[in-house]
Amino acid sequence: MKILAIETSCDETAAAVVEDGRTVLSNIVASQVEEHIIYGGVVPEIASRRHIEAISGVVDTALKGAECDFSDLDAIAVTHTPGLIGALLVGVNYAKGLSYATGLPLIPVHHLRSHIAANYIAHPKLEPPFLSLVVSGGHSHIIRVDDYTCFETLGRTRDDAAGEAMDKVARALGLPYPGGLNMDRACSHGNAGAYKFPYPRVEGSEYDFSFSGLKTAALNQINSAKQKGEEISLEDFGASYMKSVTVCLVDNTLRAARDFGFKKLVLAGGVSANSHLRRGFEAISQAEGYELFMPQLPLCCDNAAMVGSQAFYEYKAGNFADLTLNACATSAIEG
Ligand code: KG4
Ligand code: ZN
DSSP states (O other): OOEEEEEEESEEEEEEEEEEETTTEEEEEEHHHHHHHHTOOOHHHHHHHHHHHHHHHHHHHHHHTTTTGGGGGSSEEEEEEESSSSHHHHHHHHHHHHHHHOOOOEEEHOOOOOOHHHHHHHHHOOOSEEEEEEOOOEEEEEEEEEEEEEEEEEEEEESSOOHHHHHHHHHHHHHEEEHHHHHHHHTTOOTTHHHHHOOOTTTTOOOOOOOHHHHHHHHHHHHHHHTTOOOOOHHHHHHHHHHHHHHHHHHHHHHHHHTOOOOOEEEESSEEEEEEEEHHEEEEHHHHOOOOOOOOOHSSSOHHHHHHHHHHHHHHTTOOOOTOOOOOOOOOTTT
């Protein structure tokens, strides 16, 4: 079964053709990063405009790359939630138009479900049940995945997402957007013990995260060093900070894995590309006997191949939409 998938939830305009949920026939991503760099973050209005300009070319290129036309396809899939509302609407309306014009069924896909599904492409033998940590610019969720379309959120951030907390500190250190990625590039070999940060816990909720205190502690250290004219070692500071974020993510995920008896751990989302996080999970999985799955780096960040993968399982579960489908800025993964 071949599905054309479209993703426009944030600042990547993406389209892909995926066969049977696991084989990527084409995967095209038009990034807008260059447009947003001067603002230090994504400007929603600009993102929507760029999606409108790019989407038809990106979809055509994905179809050509897969050597397909619409008669070869079985469905059209699109990310409809969560994300920037104006950005999501571009993809949703384009997909609805294609579905109406071709008569192909329309499959709505939840963005976090698709991030998890990136692992079905990366690891063709991976099957639920497993425990997943989804960490991106907007989300930090510990999710039990009992089946391809059956999810339960066990823990989540109470304030900033891990990616957001990294992006803001990276910006204060003078690194360009996207901060988390650039901090990882600049600091992955720094001394992670050089600077000390708190390890925040959320009282009464052992799987939830809180990154805003950690972020504020880091920003205070940067500001106070500036005021005193002291130099901060970018490499060591960034490494120490990424280690602190990683410790929080690893600790809570392992607690949930132990409590709920999961031996398979699956990382997903843009922040799962982080070298500290990957090394931290690799070390603990080896020491404690967990089977660890992570997407290859290009599949960690937003792309449409992951949407096409999840869409295959949504199709099999009969989860279709009609032309009243709307975009939604926030919604739970449980659906
Ligand atoms: O999943 P994603 O592409 O978009 C959202 O759904 O938000 O994630 C983007 C986030 C950004 O915060 C970016 O800084 C972060 O992922 N990111 C990283 C790395 N690569 C991307 N954070 C830390 N280390 C990385 N290597
Ligand atoms: Zn994402």
